[in-house]
Amino acid sequence: MTDQLFDPDVIATADAEALPGSRLHRLEVYNWGTFDQKVWTFDVGGRNALLTGDIGSGKSTLVDAVTTLLLPANRIAYNKAAGADARERDLRSYVLGHYKSERNETTGTSRPVGLRDTRHYSVILGVFTNVGYGDTVTLAQVFRARDVNQGQPDRFYVVAESDLSIAKDFSDFGDEIAGLRRKLRERGARLYDSFPDYGRDFRRQLGIESEQAMELFHQTVSMKAVDNLNDFVRSHMLEPFETRDRIDALVGHFDDLTKAYEAVLRARAQLELLTPLVTDLDAHEGFGSAIDLLERQSRALPFLFAQRTKTLIKAELAMLVATIDELDVKIGEAEGRLRDLRGVEAELGLQIAGCGGDRMAALEEARRRLESEDLPSRKNRLNRFNELLREAGLDEVTVAEQFSAVRQRADTRELELKTRVTELDNDLTERRHQHRQLRDDAQSVNDELQSLQARHSNLPRRSLELRDQLCSDLKIDSAEVPSPEN
Secondary structure (H helix, E strand, C coil), X not given: CEEECCCHHHHCCCCCCCCCCCEEEEEEEEEECCEEEEEEEEECCCCCCCCCCCCCCCHHHHHHHHHHHHCCHHHCCCCHHHCCCCCCCCHHHHHHCEEEEEECCCCCCEEEEECCCCCCCEXXXXXXXXXXXXXXXXXXXXXXXXXXXXCCCEEEEEEECCCCCHHHHCCXXXXXXXXXXHHHHHCCCEEECCHHHHHHHHHHHHCCXXXXXXXXXXXXXXXXXCCCHHHHHHHHCXXXXXXXXXXXXXXXXXXXXXXHHXXXXXXXXXXXXXXXXXXXXXXXXXXXXXXXXXXXXXXXHHHXXXXXXXHHXXXXXXXXXXXXXXXXXXXXXXXXXXXXXXXXXXXXXXXXXXXXXXXXXXXXXXXXXXXXXXXXXXXXXXXXXXXXXXXXXXXXXXXXXXXXXXXXXHHHHHHHHHXXXXXXXXXXXXXXXXXXHHHHHHHHHHHXXXXXXXXXXXXXXXXXXXXXXXXXHHCCCHHHCCCCCC
């Protein structure tokens, strides 16, 4: 339920021209002070408003709600607008809704009485708008007391770049505050557990550049009188200005200028001392020209050496050409001797063939065939044999001497397996016989059960079949023969 504290039409009596900056558009409180059990709304509309009422009607309570939204609790003097003692109210009294004190006649002490306890939660919410930029920012704080007798309540801070309301966004979340946190995050709000992070966020959103402005707001929001205007302006409206640092900087700058002037004087004196060096500079220039000539000659030396090297290389090249010609003649002679030797090789080949050389060629061909065809096949068979040995749990064969021993172990293993197979076959035959007997017994029992279901006597089926056979042979109606049912 929402209750409007003031008529918005009465408040919006000024002209409709948009006011600059971020301005308070709407203030909402829920379970804050004596504003209990429903949402109370103060709709300002971004304009100036005059808050009036009787003593104790809640004016300072709403002012403290705005102050709590914008300042940390440790810097707030609650109920200061009403001229009360700073210890009269605190954050816990607003959250629990203290409205009177009860005196204990036994102990002689008094304690505050609140409208709420730890089962309730409190919310203060402010919506700020900047019409010029079209921005809307919602600031909110959620409280829940841990103990009605002592300690400050738990709370978290909310900043959202949209128009939120207590009735729509801070309700229907279940019994746990964690559900409210999830709901607000789904609405796009940013949640904080400490005021510094929350303060930096909302100051950035509202365009507040420094904390000095918040300090001025703190001093003026509930101020009744200014004793000394100069002290107030100096303390709360002027930024700190370190004159000593500025004076030290000026003194340092003057010292730098003095040192620069002295450096100019020293440079002028040095120029006067350097005048006799002009003659020496001319001599230096002559030496520089000579050095330049020598450097150019030095750079030309590689070309001279290259020319001399070219001449030497040509001479060596002519010598190498002559050597190549000599080697070509020797190569021709060697090729002639090679042709003669190949003829001798052909004659020797014929002689070898006449002495049985064709048999040697056949043996060589057989050896080649064995290496290229039979050897891979035998290796594959050996690998398959070793694989079967591994499956049978026997050692592999690596040399020919192991083959006989492995054959003996394989025969022994085969005999054992055959014996085992025979035993298993006998056992299987016996179990098949038992299975047939059990199946015949089951069939007999099933036939007896079916017969019992089809008759009303408890005589065995065989006796009934014998009775029916006798009636059939004697041509007697079975219904005329007495039966146990009759």
